[in-house]
Amino acid sequence: MTGPVLAVDQGTSGTKALVICPERGVIGSGTAPVRTRNLPGGRVEADPRELLGSVTDAGRRALADAGEPVVAVGLANQGETVLAWDPATGEPLTDAIIWQDKRAESVCAGLAPHAEELRRATGLPVDPYFAAPKMAWIRRHLTREGVVTTSDSWLVHRLTGGAAFVTDAATAGRTQLLGLDEAAWSARALELYGLAGERLPRVVDAAGPVAGTRAFGAEVPLTGLLVDQQAALLAQGALEPGAAKCTYGTGAFLLAQTGGRPRRGDSGLVSCVAWRLGGRTSYCLDGQVYTAASAVRWLTGLGVIAGPGDLDRVGATAPDTGGVTFVPSLAGLAAPWWRGDVRGSVTGLGLDTTAGHLVRALCEGIAAQVVELAGAAERDLGTPLGALRVDGGLTRSALLMQTQADLLQRPVEVSALPDATALGVGALARLGLDPRLPLPAVVPAWRPSAVYEPRVSAGEAAGRMGAFRAAVAALLERTP
Incomplete structure (x- = not known):
């Protein structure tokens, strides 16, 4: 079956939907905002109904913009965001606990003796970033009723009128409840988290018929499901081992393809499912920076800049950081440190420090964390990465991208195709309609809109x- 597909990317701060035609490309788009609540104690929540409303609103706006019907729908999700809900009515029983939320630190502390066992089984460290600690926290503190799942299972249930209770293998892999090698729920992990009696969604491939949905108008099949960062990895054409991409959104996420077997290194990166297609699992290494665009929003809130579009203008007022070092760990340090308790720091301030110095220091702090992730991926893979393919809203900043190339000491290629996550899940929706298609045939052709080459010496970058690194070491020393 040919024709356009609707691809929906349900993200942290909003939902983006595209109508994608195999011949003409993107022919319609729509967006809808999502409000998250940042609360004391590192809590980050959202109203689940708002998540669902953003999906239907963005999808309908994209369809109206295209003015054409679609033949299938694909849905990308936030990954580690969870909620409890009633499977009989579909009504949420809790707020959605967003992936950035830290409230499950106590759950993780209690599992410290089993941390290595869980890492070996699931590929993930014990950290409140992942879904299982949040799920266990809900069961201990909020409700024992209904089911507790990642947000995708609830969204699919509602979009299909209760016809489907599923999650794709890559999203399931973000819980720390999925056995990495077999890509199936781990009885041992469920036992350790106190979730052994839970009713869990069926783990499905990323492409294939799930159920029909009337949420956007006439009924069409839902045929593509994938967690957001893996969808972007797919759209960036990172199909061969060693290919890597970084998405700069609310956080920054570097993924490197490892092929048909997981890599369990000791660098601090996560080993996880990239996608499962036709029953065959591909794996990737995954590293996270918790605050990228969210750090820019923080600087905006202080009045230093007017918004992300101001980074280059204000940064251009200073030739360098002026000796300022910014570690923007405003929601903790993720990979490779896994210290969610660490706060951010700005050091080297003086009476001559300007807004331009602060902006450059922020860009350097974001880029430096990505360099650490790339180095960890190279150690685990045992081979150097090539050029880094990048996407996401912050790639519009030439200052950040040039800083990234300088510190990384290799080219940074900015995707010419915006909305990589939606494009990736759109490719899967098409593949789900016709599984005979080879994967490269449904992935958008890769082309960069800009390539940033390093402009500084290796010595200066070092x-x-x-x-x-010295600033991070000082933070770690002050936070035992």
């Missing part, structure tokens, strides 16, 4: 990275 010196700047050394200053950042």
Whole structure:
């Protein structure tokens, strides 16, 4: 069956939907905002109904913009966001606990003796970032009723009128409840988290018929499901081992393809499912920076800049950071440190420090964390990464992208195709309609809109990275 597909990316701060035609490309788009609540104690929540409303609103706006019907729908999700809900009525029983939320630290602390066992079984460290600690926290503190799942299972249930209770293998892999090697629920992990009696969604491939949905108008099949960062990895054409991408959104997420077997290294990266297609699992290494665009929003809230579009203008008022070092761990340090308790820091301030210095230091702090992730991926893979393919809203900042190339000491290629996550899940929706298609045939052709080459010497880059690492070491020492 040919014709356009509707691809929906349900994200942290909003939902983006595209209508994608195999011949003409993107022919319609729509967006809808999502309000998250940042509360004391590292809590981050959203109203589940708002998540669902954003999906239907963005999808309908994209369809109206295209003015054409679609033949299938694909849905990408936030990954580690969870909620409890009633499977009989579909009504939420709790708010959605967003992936950035830290309230499950106590759950993780209690599992410290089993941390290595869980990492070996699931590929993930014990950290409140992942879904299982949040799920266990809900069961201990909020409700024992209904089911507790990642947000995708609830969204699919509602979109299909209760016809489907599923999650794709990559999203299931973000819980720390999925056995990495077999890509199936782990009885041992469920036992350790106190979730052994839970009713869990069926784990399905990323492409294939799930159920029909009338949420966007006439009934069409839902045929593509994938967690957001893996969808972007697919859209970036990272199909061969060693290919890597980084998405700069609310956080920054570097993924490197490892092929048909997981890599369990000791660098601090996560080993997880990239996608499962036709019953065959592909794996990737995954590293996270918790605050990227969210750090820019924080600087905006202080009045230093007017918004992300101001980074280059204000940054251009200073030739360098002026000796300022910014570790933007405003929601903790993720990979490779896994210290969610660490706060951010700005050091080297003086009476001559300007807004331009602060902006450059922020860009350097984000880029330096990505360099650490790339280095960890190279150690686990045992081979150097090539050029880094990047996407996401912050790639519009030439200052950030040039800083990234300088510190990384290799080219940074900015995707010419915006909305990589939606494009990736759109490709899966098409593949779900016709599984005979080869994967490269449904993935958008890769082309960069800009390539940033390093402009500084390796020695200068090493010196700047050394200053950042020293600042991180000082933070870790002050937070035992």
